[in-house]
Amino acid sequence: MTTPSPDASVRVRDLRKSYTVHEKEPGFLGSLRSFVKRKSREVEAVKGVSFDLAPGEVVGFLGPNGAGKTTTLKMLSGLLHPSGGEARVAGFEPRRREAAFLKRITLVMGQKQQLIWDLPALDSFLVNQAIYEIPDAQYRATMAEFTEVLGLEGILKKQVRKLSLGERMKCELAAALLHRPGVLFLDEPTIGLDVNMQESVRAFIRDYNERYGATVILTSHYMADVTALARRILVIDQGQLVFDGDLARLAERGSGGKTVRLQLRHPVNAARLANYGSDVRVDGLSAELTVPRGEVSVRAARLLADLDVADLTVEDPPIEQVMGELFGRKEAVSG
Numbered sequence: 398m399t400t401p402s403p404d405a406s407v408r409v410r411d412l413r414k415s416y417t418v419h420e421k422e423p424g425f426l427g428s429l430r431s432f433v434k435r436k437s438r439e440v441e442a443v444k445g446v447s448f449d450l451a452p453g454e455v456v457g458f459l460g461p462n463g464a465g466k467t468t469t470l471k472m473l474s475g476l477l478h479p480s481g482g483e484a485r486v487a488g489f490e491p492r493r494r495e496a497a498f499l500k501r502i503t504l505v506m507g508q509k510q511q512l513i514w515d516l517p518a519l520d521s522f523l524v525n526q527a528i529y530e531i532p533d534a535q536y537r538a539t540m541a542e543f544t545e546v547l548g549l550e551g552i553l554k555k556q557v558r559k560l561s562l563g564e565r566m567k568c569e570l571a572a573a574l575l576h577r578p579g580v581l582f583l584d585e586p587t588i589g590l591d592v593n594m595q596e597s598v599r600a601f602i603r604d605y606n607e608r609y610g611a612t613v614i615l616t617s618h619y620m621a622d623v624t625a626l627a628r629r630i631l632v633i634d635q636g637q638l639v640f641d642g643d644l645a646r647l648a649e650r651g652s653g654g655k656t657v658r659l660q661l662r663h664p665v666n667a668a669r670l671a672n673y674g675s676d677v678r679v680d681g682l683s684a685e686l687t688v689p690r691g692e693v694s695v696r697a698a699r700l701l702a703d704l705d706v707a708d709l710t711v712e713d714p715p716i717e718q719v720m721g722e723l724f725g726r727k728e729a730v731s732g
């Protein structure tokens with residue numbers, strides 16, 4: 398990794414955001430009533446979040462729908478003013494949106510686009526070159542690098558609206574990173590992309606992080622993005638940080654079970670395997686079952702002694718399952 402820029406850190410203290418939501422009864426009468434007497438209520442989207450990111454760190458920012466991820470990222474990039482607490486990004490206070498700050502960060506939202514729809518992506522890149530005052534030599538070098546890593550050759554001169562979703566997302570990323578920001582806020586950068594395209598976006602983010610030592614906060618509903626890029630995970634639920642730690646430690650917070658995979662030499666029926674664990678799945682000579690974490694070695698020894706086992710592996714449950722369980726039981730899992 399290149400030496401991370403010293404001011405690419407993120408410091409968040411007791412950050413809060415409440416939205417005022419105006420409520421209206423349905424229908425015409427409801428509109429009239431709300432016109433006379435407006436009803437509103439406060440939605441606390443982020444309720445006092447604190448964390449620090451070191452320069453060059455990549456973290457996965459996870460949580461169920463409506464947990465407060467996008468709101469947090471918008472506050473960190475200065476698009477929303479916090480209702481309380483403080484944030485410092487690359488040494489700046491995001492809410493001030495100073496030009497020097499905007500040159501140090503980027504916010505990529507997979508659901509929104511910044512490229513100009515009717516023009517080729519190359520034109521949007523030139524606009525960004527002007528906005529961010531990127532010197533010609535740096536612009537050419539970055540374009541050459543991104544064209545190679547993202548495979549942009551041949552698509553830069555096509556009208557953006559004629560690009561496929563994947564091609565467009567690659568151009569969106571290139572446009573957003575053209576000024577070589579040191580802090581990246583990536584909100585669902587791979588949403589809707591096919592598996593191959595997700596992989597190339599991931600490879601690009603990894604390459605950029607290694608090349609420039611950038612700090613990255615990434616939200617994604619595709620756990621493969623998170624497991625491929627981040628070792629540290631922040632989990633937010635109902636506006637509060639409920640976990641901050643290693644990906645492996647998050648897996649341990651799951652059901653308390655581990656997955657034992659077996660390769661058998663002779664077929665064994667599921668009922669027999671149910672004596673050793675739960676959630677038994679048998680497919681020919683392959684089988685899988687869940688075993689309580691504290692009993693893995695005892696049960697594995699019994700399986701090996703009782704059955705004709707060619708291979709046995711023990712794994713943490715997939716991260717999707719862990720997240721489902723955590724949010725299913727709505728239990729705080731403080732890091």
Ligand SMILES: Nc1ncnc2c1ncn2[C@@H]1O[C@H](COP(=O)(O)OP(=O)(O)OP(=O)(O)O)[C@@H](O)[C@H]1O
Binds near residue numbers: 440462464465469
């Ligand atoms: N502009 C807004 N006005 C009112 N409430 C809002 C606004 N934006 C978000 N909210 C509410 O704030 C909460 C947090 O929303 P946010 O978009 O930050 O969640 P999220 O974790 O990004 O969710 P998702 O994964 O679904 O994108 C939700 O209850 C949402 O309904």
